[in-house]
Amino acid sequence: MKKVKFLSFVLLVAGFMANAQDVDQASKAIDAEQYEKAKGLLKSIIKAKPDNGRATFLLGNVYLKQNMPDSAKVYFQKGLTAKDEGKLNSIGLAQLDLDAKNTSAAKAKFDAVTSDMRRRDFEEYIFIARAYMNSENPDYKKALEYLNLAKEKNANDAQVQLALGDAYYGDKNQNEAYVAYRNAYQADNTVIRAKMQLGVLLKGAKAYTEAVKAYNEVIALNPNYGPVYRELAETYYLWGNNEPSTYKENIKKALANYEKYMSLTDYSLTSRMRHADFLILTKEFKALEVEANKMKEIAGVNPRIMRYLGYSAYENGNIDAALKALNDYTSNPSSKVIALDYLFLGKAKLKKGMPEGAKVVDSLQLSSAVKDFKKAIEIDPLAGMNMNEIGKELYEAKLFGAAASVFEISASNPDSKNYLIDNFYLGNAIYYNNTFQGAKPDKVMLQKADTAFGNVLTASPGTLDALVFRARTNKLMENDEMMAKYYQDYVDAINAKGTEEVTKNKAKVIEAYNNIAAHYANFDKPKAKEYLNKTLALDPENAYALEALKLLK
Template sequence: MKEFKLLGLSLVFVGAAHAQDAKDAKKAIDAEQYQKAKNTLKTLIASEPQEGKNYFLIGDIYLTQTETDSAAYYFNKGVAVKDNPEYNQIGLAHIALNKGDAAGAQAKFAAVEKDLRKRDVEQLIYMGKAYIYSDNPNYVKAIEYLNKALAKDEKSAEAFFYRGEANYRNKDSNAAFSDYRNAFNLDNTLLKAKLKLGVLKKNTKAAFPEAVADFNALLATNPNYGPAYRELAETYYLWGSMDRAKYAENTKQAIAFYEKYMQNTDYSLNSRMRHADFLVLAGDYKALEAEAKEMQKLDKVNPRILRYLSYSAYENGNYQESLDAMNKFIASVEPKRIIARDYLYRGLAQLALNVATDEEGNTTVVDQAKFDEAIADIKKAAATDIEITNEFGAIGQKLFKQKLYGPAAVVLGAATENPEGRNLFVDNFYYGFALYADYVTKPDDQKATYAESLVKADSAFAKVNELNPEFPEAFIYKAKVNQLVKTDEAYAKMASAYDSYIALIVAKGPADVEKNKKNLLEAYDNAGAYYVAKDKVKAKEYFTKSLELDPANEYAKQELDKLK
């Protein structure tokens, strides 16, 4: 009897140890220590092959890392075990949601829910999670399941947290804040809830210092909590992007915090890929190239590594290597995995390879067909994700400096189509400038074909004037464009634009008048010529001003003599 009691006691301790291991795995998952969590769960599966929840947890990690085949492998093994197999049906339903099979997923959820006991809450939470993090999310359905969980357990911190996630993604920040706060108040060890309160501040784009303070406060309680370092990195990056004066300092700080994130999570392939994604944002392409090479040591066949090799090779001046890597990447992945930046870099590499300089220093196109393919890829990038057009201004200006005015206009035109673009003012100016320069450099017998370019240029300069009515350069080029259109309406626009240019420069004072003398003479003479038939007093004024600037101006003298 004594031996039986001792044996029973030892079994209790073994069960408690295993339960603790499962909790440790979940804690590691929350801390984004995915490799540690997978190792723990694989050990648990070996020691407890009939516990379905362990199969589900490791499968869910693989889903988080977008490794669907590995996730399905564990879910399919888990549905066949004795204890808690229903969790794995939830995992398979999540995969169905990712594939767009909402009806199939719902059928699996319904089957699981039908057999739940009164106190079964966690399954409902994981159903809600599936709807939140699916490739095809449904936040309303997620909240429905999380409300069911809270109806069963009104003190479930996890249910509040994930309802906060659903509300946050559904753009209800107030509800999200309330849910995250409730989750942390119910369980102050739930650091991810505290973290999200800081994330809400970070994403207001106005409260970066407050977000940093929140993340630092969290780290004061647990200096090894990796996700807080990642959020600090992303906050400093965004802060630098919004405040260009702080860009260099904050980006350096961001990269340092991301390294701390890696140190406190793991250096697995998936973590390295996330690090690589951040290095792309931060523009540290030397570090990106080094990271890509480290990833290749871990996995020589993963196509995503080719993406990072392509990006870094281009930025480090290795254009053929960049093009080859991106072509291999695009050929080896599903179309839905190709992002705007992939098309952009393939286009940029192809562009760089097909631009040369002749003996006279003029830029030439090596292969027009490949050049056109490059432009098409850049435009496809914009069509795939309009936000990437925020980077098109720099590309277009580079093409402009190479005197590739037509391609520059294509790239800059795509940038101006984003009404929320961060560089809308500059992009519109250079777009109009590129269209104008492309037109005037065309042979005379081709100019009629490009007449529409002048109309677009006029609209671009008008947009610049709208965004900043005191930018004189837009007025002078608007005038030049309309002079080339040669219609009565265009001449009227020309004169009006010259009027605005003259007024702005003269108001700045004598120094600016002298500095802009050439353009002012053009404005006085051309506008004066227009006003000869419309307003003789104004015409005399302009020709007189022209002679004051240049007493040797024979054209102005002749026109004044005619007006006497």
């Protein structure tokens, strides 16, 4: 009888060890971003042992990483009743509450989990912290609160230190993140992600050479660790964008490393969509179109694929296909629409409304495009930076009215890096749109131009051309007093720079003197003559000045 009991105990322990090893393998697959492999392992564990609450919790988290919250919820709820570690699933359900911005419901679930923790337990704190970090509405400071509790229990645990590194990184505390990642790797050198994250910190500091060196050290330890190749790809992309002379070479390296990442993880729909996002960043729209069409064959029901089809169709010149795909995507209630979606949709409508060589933009398409651009700004105010190119293209095509409509949106954000230039273009576009032969000046729009030039001069008082255009704008508005003021400000500033600068800008200076003279001619003839003589000092044959002086005698 004793032998039977002992044998049962051995089998129980062996089963437990095998199960633990399977969960450990699944956890390693998750860390390596091999999500399909992890799902397969975890489903097998759950099928063999339905009471394994940790397996359902991990599986639910995989589905969250793949943006499949409904599937995640199914497994979290199933795992709640599991005898072994079922309470972990409350943490998963609490993350769904955080995603829905229901922080009180999430806190109640977290409190229920922590209320019956044993004295030495700390892993629950890590999982709760990660729920706060991985939420669609991350709260890194809250995550740090829980991680500090875990640290009190076991400061030397590698996973505690790794999570601390991630929380400090998310909270933009690079120094503390570095210390935590270093501690994690020193505590357990199999936690290779911690070593990789040291390279990520260097990437964030734009120390690209050092970041690549750090990643190569990771590859030397484990050449099959997929995430490091993704980080390499993103680093080469940023390097190429920050140092344009290296762009072509670095983008080639970026794309090669991303392909390596894909080969070492999986070609699931989620991974392919992440790849598609990278192709958008690198502007590889031909490759994006091929990838999008392949994804559509696998799972045409996923609405995000329409985003990729729309972007690539637009960039590859198929405007009708772009319009269909992007209209389908943005009108789908299940789509997570971003600012870029409306930017591309607006651009497609503009292209539709202004075929090659068009002298005007179709008013309906323009109006609809402007609405889309405004929606983009509502989602992300900095999206206006992307409109600079759109406005410039219209401006250079002399479609000044359409250009003004675009620049009016992009020039509205003082935090944009293009704020000054967009305001200048806005003012100019409105001005030129009101100078067409026979056109009746639109004083409402011209007032907007005046304000735009004022914004430029406030931000950069040395932009003297803004004074000239502000004067011209006020002339169109028949506001002679302000016209004369801005021309005067201009000539004062130019004369202060010296004779060489006056000579270089002679035409504008003469324009200013003659217009100031015209202003004074009605009520101060000596002053008018003074300015006309200033013109003649620069251009003795100036016809306007000579004729005006005759009339003033």
